[in-house]
Amino acid sequence: MPNAETDVDILLSDQDDNGVLRLTLNNPSKRNALSEEMLERLKTAFAKASTDAAVRVIILAANGPAFCAGHDLKEMTAGRAGSDRGKAYFTHVMALCSSVMQAIVTCPKPVIAEVTGIATAAGCQLVASCDLAVAADTAKFSTPGVHIGLFCSTPMVALSRNVSNKHAMEMLLTGDMITAERASEIGLINRAVSQETLSETTRELALKIASKSSMTLATGKRAFYQQREMDLPQAYDYASNIMVENMLAHDAEEGINAFIEKRAPEWHDE
Structure with a gap:
């Protein structure tokens, strides 16, 4: 379903005969930000996949130079226009985002993140919420909220359940970008591979899992x-x-x- 503003389908879906469903974030001009529309589309896609017997494994990928840059800050800023300075809107968006992350965890089908470019803030949260993650060796990750006075509290939930306390706190307190190699070392992703072999590696992993009961x-x-x-x-x-x-x-x-x-x-x- 195309986005009303851009006439682009921001979430692509493709399923093969082996039961591998590939969901692709497709809004590169906005760095695949988790806008309200993107979150709604993801929530619907995971709900549908959860009950579809033909789906055995899900790959979550992205088009463009960024996997996902987190929440759409322009959209969030526009939400401040209300008399409550945006409290109701922010509450709604955070609840929606949390429901998407939980939908990934509770989905009965294994979910593999295929990461290119950067995954920051809620984008890093998205990677951490997936069961497995394979990244290009050029990918980078961060929870940079502290740079703009906004601690990455919700990304913290997924991050702290994937890496040790010390590593999670270092990312959260400094906001520093880490390499794919470092992300692999601390357990945020399973492995880092070359950009050229990323999709093939992820697909091989998905097919191996799809062959099981x-x-x-x-x-x-x-x-x-x-x-x-x-x-x-x-x-x-x-x-x-x-x-x-x-x-x-x-x-x-x-x-x-x-x-x-x-x-x-x-x-x-x-």
Whole structure:
């Protein structure tokens, strides 16, 4: 659906026969900023993909020199025009952004960020919210809110759940840009590769994951994010129950039998 102002579809969607859905941020003139419209489009896209059995893995990519520069600050500034100095509008946008990030985490399909250029502020948050991330070795990341008097509090939530406290705080307190190599070292991304091989590398990873049972992937993704918020005994109790339920599923029985019989499994995704 084209943007009313630019006549450009700001979020492209393409799905192949292997179940890999590629969502591409497509507003390079605005550095793929998370405008209200972009957030709404992403929220709808992830909601649709979550219930589409044909989708097995999602790649989140971007066109142009920037992956995503975060919130549209011009749009946010215009929101100050209200009598409340923008409080209601800011509250709405932050809630919408948070819902998109949570939609990525709760989506039963694995989500891989394919990062080129820069990913800053809420754009960095977007990368951190994805299950996996592959970046061009020229990509850079930052949470630069402190430079403009606005601490990156919501990006902090995703960032602090991906990297250690010290590394997260250094990014948040300094606002410094870090390289893709450094992002890989601290766990913000999985790996940095050449720009020329980025899409191929990401696709190979997506196809490897797409070949697994989607039931198993959904079970594991949900369990991963649930258990990490629990203390150790709770986490083991929860994970043990998940394992029991998983063992009773058709695909687990099929997978184990296939392993014993030395053959390829035939997934039913159930």
